[in-house]
Amino acid sequence: MGQQTKVLEKLNKNIEGIEVHFQHDFTKLSTIRLNSVGTLVIVKDKNSLCDLLKEFKNEKIEYKVLGQGANILLPEVLPWVVVQLKFDFDKSYLNEAHESYDLPASISLSVLSSHATKFGLSGWEVITGIPASLGGAIYMNAGTSLGEIGELISEVEYVDESGKIKTHKVEKNSFSYRKNNFLKKGDIVISAKLLHKGEDPKISKKIKSYLEKRNQSQPLNKFTCGCIFKNSTLGDISCRAGHYVDIIGMKGFTLGGVRVSHKHGNFLENFNGSNYPETMQLMKLLQKEMKLQYGVEFEFEVEH
Ligand SMILES: Cc1cc2nc3c(=O)[nH]c(=O)nc-3n(C[C@H](O)[C@H](O)[C@H](O)COP(=O)(O)OP(=O)(O)OC[C@H]3O[C@@H](n4cnc5c(N)ncnc54)[C@H](O)[C@@H]3O)c2cc1C
Numbered sequence: 001m002g003q004q005t006k007v008l009e010k011l012n013k014n015i016e017g018i019e020v021h022f023q024h025d026f027t028k029l030s031t032i033r034l035n036s037v038g039t040l041v042i043v044k045d046k047n048s049l050c051d052l053l054k055e056f057k058n059e060k061i062e063y064k065v066l067g068q069g070a071n072i073l074l075p076e077v078l079p080w081v082v083v084q085l086k087f088d089f090d091k092s093y094l095n096e097a098h099e100s101y102d103l104p105a106s107i108s109l110s111v112l113s114s115h116a117t118k119f120g121l122s123g124w125e126v127i128t129g130i131p132a133s134l135g136g137a138i139y140m141n142a143g144t145s146l147g148e149i150g151e152l153i154s155e156v157e158y159v160d161e162s163g164k165i166k167t168h169k170v171e172k173n174s175f176s177y178r179k180n181n182f183l184k185k186g187d188i189v190i191s192a193k194l195l196h197k198g199e200d201p202k203i204s205k206k207i208k209s210y211l212e213k214r215n216q217s218q219p220l221n222k223f224t225c226g227c228i229f230k231n232s233t234l235g236d237i238s239c240r241a242g243h244y245v246d247i248i249g250m251k252g253f254t255l256g257g258v259r260v261s262h263k264h265g266n267f268l269e270n271f272n273g274s275n276y277p278e279t280m281q282l283m284k285l286l287q288k289e290m291k292l293q294y295g296v297e298f299e300f301e302v303e304h
Contacts, residue, residue, distance in 0.1 A: 007059045008039065008081070015055075017048030026078065030069030031131060032225040032268070035275045038078025042086050046165065046190050049085070053188070054163035056081075065188045067136030068108065071226055073304040075276045083188065085135065097121065100154065101194040105135030109142075109149075112194075117207050122200040123152055128207050129214045131226075135189040141175040146210065150175030155193040161186030178230055178301060219261045222269040228283055229266055229298040241298045242266035244290050255282045280304060 005022065012020040019042040026036040041063075043049045056063055062080040066072070085106040094111070097119040103112070109132045116124035126147030130137065141150045153175075156168045161184075168174065168182045175181065183189070214220065229241035245251060245265030253260045257272030258279050268279060283300065290298055 004039075004059075004061060004081075007055070007061065008041070011052065011055055015048050015051050017044040018042065018052055019044075024082075026069075026074050026082070029066060029082075029084075030072055030074050030225065031223065032073065032270050032274075032279070033223040034074055034076075034270060034279060035273060036074035036076055036078060038074075039081045040084060041081055042084050044086055044088070046087070046159065049083075049159050049188065049190065050163040050165065052083070052163075053159055053161055053186070057162050063186075065135065067106070067133030067139075068131055070131040071136065071140055071142075071302055073225060073276055073279055073302055085133075085188070085190065087190070097199065099195075102191060103134055103194060104191050105133060105138070105189045107134050108132070109134065109137055113207060116196075117204045120199045120201045120203040121196040122203055123147075123195070123197040125203055125206050125210065126151060128210045129220075134192060138189050138192060139180055139183060141178055141180055143178070144210070148175065148177075150180070152194045152196065153192050154195050156182070156189055157191045158183065158187045158189045160184070165190070217264060219263045219267050219269055222261065222267075222271070224261070224267045224269055225302045227266040228268055228300060228302050229287070230301040232296050232298050240266075241290075244294060244296065244298070245286060248289055248293050250286060250289065253282070253286075255285075258282055260286065276304075 008020050021040040023037060024040040026038055027033050043052060063083050064080045065083045087104045087106055089104050094115045109127045109130050113128055126143055127149055128144060130142045132142050137149045138156060141148050143149060153170050159165055173181055231240050242265035245260060250260050251265050252262045256278045257274035258268050258270050261267040261269050287298055290296055
């Protein structure tokens with residue numbers, strides 16, 4: 001038995017609010033469903049998370065927190081332990097509207113979107129249709145053409161790599177395009193305070209019509225990881241990666257079990273049990289072709 005396995009078995013016994021699963025099949029834990037196996041630690045409360053991260057630091061165990069796995073390509077054998085948060089949350093909190101919301105990082109944005117639709121929360125339309133946990137969305141500053149989640153957040157509570165709970169009060173520069181500027185490697189968001197801009201009965205219609213628009217333009221019934229590239233700029237011109245993939249004629253291009261979506265050039269679809277090396281090969285090929293043909297360097301949006 002390896003040293004890391006021994007340590008994890010000991011922690012499994014000593015920290016009440018964790019569950020360790022060895023040789024866990026991660027295929028269904030990411031939305032693109034690449035074949036993947038590794039060690040999963042489910043954490044049920046914040047004190048257990050603090051204890052766990054302290055021990056990880058002492059024992060030099062590498063870890064990564066996973067939300068809904070909607071923006072990550074998981075390697076075939078995970079080189080780090082995956083931490084997944086499953087804190088208790090009393091769902092009746094969302095039976096009524098509030099002025100501000102204290103929410104756990106593991107809550108799904110789809111739950112928040114339903115709440116916003118029901119109560120017409122102005123501002124929350126910016127997260128429409130994004131598959132994510134709140135923690136993952138904060139990490140990525142997830143957004144749509146309507147805006148970004150960073151606009152809604154006033155405070156973020158996280159545990160740092162030495163197991164200490166910290167609070168970040170959101171300022172002007174806390175977020176930028178598809179990233180936060182305050183979390184350091186190893187920090188795990190545990191909760192956040194969300195604001196809204198009042199109640200507006202038109203919001204529900206706006207959310208529904210935006211969802212329909214997404215349904216028409218994105219392959220939402222396929223295994224994908226959302227947009228693989230960030231949009232870019234060439235001088236003053238903004239360049240949409242999906243459009244460039246389309247004009248170089250690579251929609252539908254297939255490599256083994258993964259292909260460029262016919263519906264949206266910035267999406268890859270895993271249609272037949274693909275894996276990390278194959279998917280990375282296709283992403284790098286697209287990136288190279290776009291650079292060669294248009295001189296535009298598109299950065300990967302998906303974590304890999
Ligand atoms: C069909 C589809 C459509 C999409 N559309 C959009 C879109 O319109 N806009 C958009 O922005 N994105 C979109 N995405 C991408 C994805 O939904 C977002 O990037 C989202 O923020 C990922 O959240 P997650 O919980 O799945 O994070 P994961 O993919 O699980 O993790 C992503 C990163 O966040 C980190 N992370 C996760 N949880 C925490 C936490 N609690 N604390 C600290 N770090 C954490 C992880 O370690 C990892 O580095 C789409 C994806 C799919 C599959």
